Structures are given as C-alpha cells and as structure tokens.
Amino acid sequence: MARSRPTDPVDLLGPVQGEVSWFCCGAAWGPCGTVGKGACGTCNSGSLQHAWPNTSDACWAITRPDSCGVSLSRRTCGFSHRTTALCGGASVVTTIADCGPQTDLFCGERSCCGATCASNRLIDLTPAAYSRIASLSSGLRPCEISA
Amino acid sequence: MTTRRQMLKSAVLGGGATVVAATALGSLGPEAAFGQAAPDIEPGAVDPNFAEGRIRSIKDNTLLVLGSNMVFHSIRVVDGTSLWKLGPVSFDQAKPGDGLYARGVRMPDGVLAAESVWLNIVNIKGHIRNITGDKLHLDHGGKEILCHRIPGKSVAIYSDSPPSADLSPLRVGQHVQILGAWRPDTNEVDIATVFSAH
Structure with missing residues (x-):
C-alpha cells in the first residue's frame, strides 16, 4: 500500500478538525452591505454555502493555511463539504461559494467547547449554514470537515 | 418524542x-x-x-x-x-x-x-487601526468600523482562554474577529466578543 507523503493535504486523508466561523455575502444589511457575492459570484447569506481556503492559486496566496502547518486540497466552486460541530454533533453540507477564511492571520488559534478543542480557521459558513449547527452568537466553534 | x-x-x-x-x-x-x-x-x-x-x-x-x-x-x-x-x-x-x-x-x-x-448581529474580521478609550477602530476591508466596548457585556477570547472582560491586551495592527450588534444606519458596532488568536 502506498504511503502518504507528509505534504499530502490533510483533508484527503480523512476528516480534518479546525475552527469554523460565519460570514455574510450577497445582498445584505449593515457592514455586510458591500461585501458582494464572493469569489464564485454565487455567495448568498441565506444559502447553504461556505468559503474554502484553497479554491485557486490566487486564493491560496491570500489564505496560506500552510503557514499554520495545514495543507488543504484544491477544491473549486460548487464542491461540497460536510461540517460537523464538535459541540453537539450537528452537521451541515454546503458548497463552496467563496475564498476564505484567512487562516494565516489566526495561526495557532484554538477554540474549545469543554475539553473538545480544534485549532486553525479552515472554513467559514454562511449565516444560514452556521445557524444549522450552532448559534450565530457563538461566533467561532471547533468542527470537523469531511468531503 | x-x-x-x-x-x-x-x-x-x-x-x-x-x-x-x-x-x-x-x-x-x-x-x-x-x-x-x-x-x-x-x-x-x-x-x-x-x-x-x-x-x-x-x-x-x-x-x-x-x-x-x-x-x-x-x-x-x-x-x-x-x-x-x-x-x-x-x-x-x-x-x-x-x-x-x-x-x-x-x-x-x-x-x-x-x-x-x-x-443586528455582525461577525466581522479586520485589523485594529486604532484604540481610543473604550473604542476599537477596525479596518474592515478598507472601511472603518467603530467598535464600542460595552461594560458588563463585551468580552475578549484570547485563543482558547476563557472569556475576559479585559480588552487591554489588544494591540493596534492586530487582526481580530468582532462579534457584535450593529447600530442601525451607522458604521458602529457594540462589541459582544472579540476573538484574538493570542
């Protein structure tokens, strides 16, 4: 059986744990009012969508999860991921609609619920998607991501 | 059930x-x-x-x-x-x-x-451009959002530490996420939680 190289994207080896937050996109109010429809041109706060740090070379150059020691596979607009909240176990399946989060700006950050923790920002969900697995007022949660 | x-x-x-x-x-x-x-x-x-x-x-x-x-x-x-x-x-x-x-x-x-x-919930990320009194001036995609610390309500979470009412460790230039309540029709937000990586 072929062994994986150390640089293999961790999400290809199985579910990966990290932090999940939420962001607004599309038609919106307040500070979100000018954010636009995201890198894929389809992003909408009311849809079950997410941002992924490796949608293109240009996206990767901004988010740089590798600077936090995390390699993630290239996934493009429309690809589906399942995000499972480690607090409570609720999950949601969403499609890629934007590039993000900017993992490198929060390197090493860890969020916990009780003794369950995960490090590094790997995915952002729309409010519609995040609110399926946690309260929007929680802002940031540990999660598990699978393809 | x-x-x-x-x-x-x-x-x-x-x-x-x-x-x-x-x-x-x-x-x-x-x-x-x-x-x-x-x-x-x-x-x-x-x-x-x-x-x-x-x-x-x-x-x-x-x-x-x-x-x-x-x-x-x-x-x-x-x-x-x-x-x-x-x-x-x-x-x-x-x-x-x-x-x-x-x-x-x-x-x-x-x-x-x-x-x-x-x-009015917002969850925004940006760099702290300035700190004046109880206010954080956040550069959010090139736009300034004035974020107010509300005594008894606002907390900061420094990575996995418990929430703290002490926002003094925050520094100009630092990147943060601010969860808060927008003041309608302004560029101002009341802070619920500041998430800081360190």
Missing part, C-alpha cells in the same frame, strides 16, 4: 404567541435549538427555514421583514423563541430598522415560526 421544531410548528398553527409554554421547550438559550434534525435541503440552495433582512414593522407577535434581496418575510415569535441583541433579550427589544437573521420552521402559509432571532 415531540421535537422543539414540532412544538414551534404547533404553536403557530395554534394561532397565538403564548400557546407554547417555555418549560415545554426546555432551555430558552439559543444553543438549545441546535443539534436537532432539520429537513434536508440541497447543498448550495437557499434555506427556506432561514431569513435575513431589516424589520419594517412589528404587528403583535410578528416581525415584518424586508430581505436584502427584496423578498418579504413574516417572522412569528412565540414563547419558545430565543432573541439576541448583544445578548439574550425580550421581544420588546426588537425595533423597526433592526437588521436580523432568523431560523425556524417555514409554515405552509409562508410564515417563519422562529426558533432563534439574532438582531
């Missing part, structure tokens, strides 16, 4: 705001609603059980909301609904002009029976 969602649905079908007893729903905290089965919706699709927009008017227990995409929503608040506006609040804190996100159960007549309503 009767789920919270079923209880909300029956509350609205019962026609009143006070049909559902809070104790029958268990905890009224917003986390109580999550982790329960929700109907499958195609990934990428608009979630019919979610709404966003700004409150145009309030009639009895119903919020009449104009979505940012110009779709109208009627959002019914019942006894089991949790409302957030910088923290848990009562229904009388909802005002015309407030922005909101709401999750619940869409009824056959189009009304959304709300499990949770988050009023």
Whole structure:
C-alpha cells in the first residue's frame, strides 16, 4: 500500500478538525452591505454555502493555511463539504461559494467547547449554514470537515 | 418524542404567541435549538427555514421583514423563541430598522415560526487601526468600523482562554474577529466578543 507523503493535504486523508466561523455575502444589511457575492459570484447569506481556503492559486496566496502547518486540497466552486460541530454533533453540507477564511492571520488559534478543542480557521459558513449547527452568537466553534 | 421544531410548528398553527409554554421547550438559550434534525435541503440552495433582512414593522407577535434581496418575510415569535441583541433579550427589544437573521420552521402559509432571532448581529474580521478609550477602530476591508466596548457585556477570547472582560491586551495592527450588534444606519458596532488568536 502506498504511503502518504507528509505534504499530502490533510483533508484527503480523512476528516480534518479546525475552527469554523460565519460570514455574510450577497445582498445584505449593515457592514455586510458591500461585501458582494464572493469569489464564485454565487455567495448568498441565506444559502447553504461556505468559503474554502484553497479554491485557486490566487486564493491560496491570500489564505496560506500552510503557514499554520495545514495543507488543504484544491477544491473549486460548487464542491461540497460536510461540517460537523464538535459541540453537539450537528452537521451541515454546503458548497463552496467563496475564498476564505484567512487562516494565516489566526495561526495557532484554538477554540474549545469543554475539553473538545480544534485549532486553525479552515472554513467559514454562511449565516444560514452556521445557524444549522450552532448559534450565530457563538461566533467561532471547533468542527470537523469531511468531503 | 415531540421535537422543539414540532412544538414551534404547533404553536403557530395554534394561532397565538403564548400557546407554547417555555418549560415545554426546555432551555430558552439559543444553543438549545441546535443539534436537532432539520429537513434536508440541497447543498448550495437557499434555506427556506432561514431569513435575513431589516424589520419594517412589528404587528403583535410578528416581525415584518424586508430581505436584502427584496423578498418579504413574516417572522412569528412565540414563547419558545430565543432573541439576541448583544445578548439574550425580550421581544420588546426588537425595533423597526433592526437588521436580523432568523431560523425556524417555514409554515405552509409562508410564515417563519422562529426558533432563534439574532438582531443586528455582525461577525466581522479586520485589523485594529486604532484604540481610543473604550473604542476599537477596525479596518474592515478598507472601511472603518467603530467598535464600542460595552461594560458588563463585551468580552475578549484570547485563543482558547476563557472569556475576559479585559480588552487591554489588544494591540493596534492586530487582526481580530468582532462579534457584535450593529447600530442601525451607522458604521458602529457594540462589541459582544472579540476573538484574538493570542
């Protein structure tokens, strides 16, 4: 059986744990009012969508999860991921609609619920998607991501 | 077993705001609603059980909301609904002009029976451009957002440390995430939580 190289994207080896937050996109109010429809041109706060740090070379150059020691596979607009909240176990399946989060700006950050923790920002969900697995007022949660 | 969602649905079908007893729903905290089965919706699709927009008017227990995409929503608040506006609040804190996100159960007549309503909630990331007194000046995509520390409400979470009311470790130039309540029609936000990587 072929062994994986150390640089293999961790999400290809199985579910990966990290932090999940939420962001607004599309038609919106307040500070979100000018954010636009995201890198894929389809992003909408009311849809079950997410941002992924490796949608293109240009996206990767901004988010740089590798600077936090995390390699993630290239996934493009429309690809589906399942995000499972480690607090409570609720999950949601969403499609890629934007590039993000900017993992490198929060390197090493860890969020916990009780003794369950995960490090590094790997995915952002729309409010519609995040609110399926946690309260929007929680802002940031540990999660598990699978393809 | 009767789920919270079923209880909300029956509350609205019962026609009143006070049909559902809070104790029958268990905890009224917003986390109580999550982790329960929700109907499958195609990934990428608009979630019919979610709404966003700004409150145009309030009639009895119903919020009449104009979505940012110009779709109208009627959002019914019942006894089991949790409302957030910088923290848990009562229904009388909802005002015309407030922005909101709401999750619940869409009824056959189009009304959304709300499990949770988050009023003016924003979750923004940016660099701290300046700190003056109790205010953080946040550079959010090139636009300044003035973020107010509210005594007794605002906390900071430094990575996995417990929430702290001490915001003094925050530094100019640092990148943070701010969860808070927007002051309608301004570039100002009241801080609920500042998330800092260190």
